[in-house]
Amino acid sequence: MKNRFILCTLIASFSLNVIAQNTSVDSNKTDSVSPVAPTPADSPAEEEVKKIAIDSSKITDLGVAVAPSIMRFRTSPGESETRYLTITNDTYKQQNFRITFADFDLNEQGSARQLPFGEQHEYGLTRWIVADQTFVKLKPGQAKKIGITINLPDVPEAYRAAWSMMMVDMEREREYLVPSKSGDNVSMGIIPTYGFGIFIYQNPPNTSINKVEITRFDFTYDNNNRYVNISVKNVGDGIGFCVVYVELSNLNTGHQERLPLKRITILPGQSRELDFAFPGDTPKGKYSVMGVLDFGSDTELEAAEMEITVQ
Incomplete structure (x- = not known):
């Protein structure tokens, strides 16, 4: 018809x-993120980020929260701009996280496909974006604000839109593998981890x-x-x-x-x-x-x- x-x-x-509600993703799940594997780790940085005090007696053990889920920048070429990511550990255990960046594409249904680590998109933002800490340790009930900064050079590519994805992946130390009593085999275990994906969009004022x-x-x-x-x-x-x-x-x-x-x-x-x-x-x-x-x-x-x- x-x-x-x-x-x-x-x-x-x-x-x-x-009327629109504030949600972690676009309503009706119009935009989604495909699962991605954690990227290679680098050396921990110093504890330099701002700490937000939380009363441990108020821990509800609901898990870890990351906000915001989307960052929007309006940085002019030749300038820098910083926004902040907050990670909250509402659990009774210490949690460690690694922050990395990767470029991505969206298909016609709004699903994101992360490019392989190290591969740059034509409109990728990873070459110009940094976090002031890439390894974050959170004690029980603790929250931290991490600065995310765009440093735009004054080059033609900076006068158009750009985007990337920030991954906040949990890191857990591998336990020592104990050989069996017979000595013929070694027990292998799976270490469960999880992560968060944050969309980062940059529209220079001229766009x-x-x-x-x-x-x-x-x-x-x-x-x-x-x-x-x-x-x-x-x-x-x-x-x-x-x-x-x-x-x-x-x-x-x-x-x-x-x-x-x-x-x-x-x-x-x-x-x-x-x-x-x-x-x-x-x-x-x-x-x-x-x-x-x-x-x-x-x-x-x-x-x-x-x-x-x-x-």
Whole structure:
């Protein structure tokens, strides 16, 4: 079934109110990170980072927390900028972590693929970013702030967007392997560890982040589900942080409904594919469907509209 849609740009003489929760990742899990292996370790640094005092009597043993999950920089070429990562050890054991950086790519579904350690992406930020401590020891109930600094040279490559991923991987000392009594074999064990991935995005002030377009808008269905499909593309030279949502209007009853919004990050030149599922109890009838893309402009929204029949 083919649906024709009308693509338009809305000039906003009003303020668009979009309710969004602060989450560790984009809502609806639109952006995800593929599991990665810890990178090679280097020598521990001195305890130079700022310490945040925590009353050990308030430890809840919920685990380790890392914040924020996304860092956004607006550093000008030839300048430096520092932001801070906080690691909190809410456990009764000492925890050790190694901080490393790697470049990555995003596919059309928003899944991140980390490049092999040492390999640089064309738009990679790893060559210009450092942590003021790469080995972090946390006592029970302790938290630390680690400075993450971008040092941009005044070169042509620094005048465009760049990105990378920071990994905070737990390190655990290997236990001594004890040979069996017979001496014929040595018992081997698995050391469980975990880590965190933090997205880092850099948009220099000269970049244009208001050039994200809707390239496809249609309606598909099968025996069990109905979807509005939206494709968007970043035709600018900056990283776009967008909100996309769909509104339904029943042409017979006038009833209106907004489907759950999606927050996405879209890199320069990249396309993203988004599917919005209809509620299972959507009544049959004719509907006007509008897809709205808010890419951060103070005056414009990108929108597309079509009419469909739900049977």
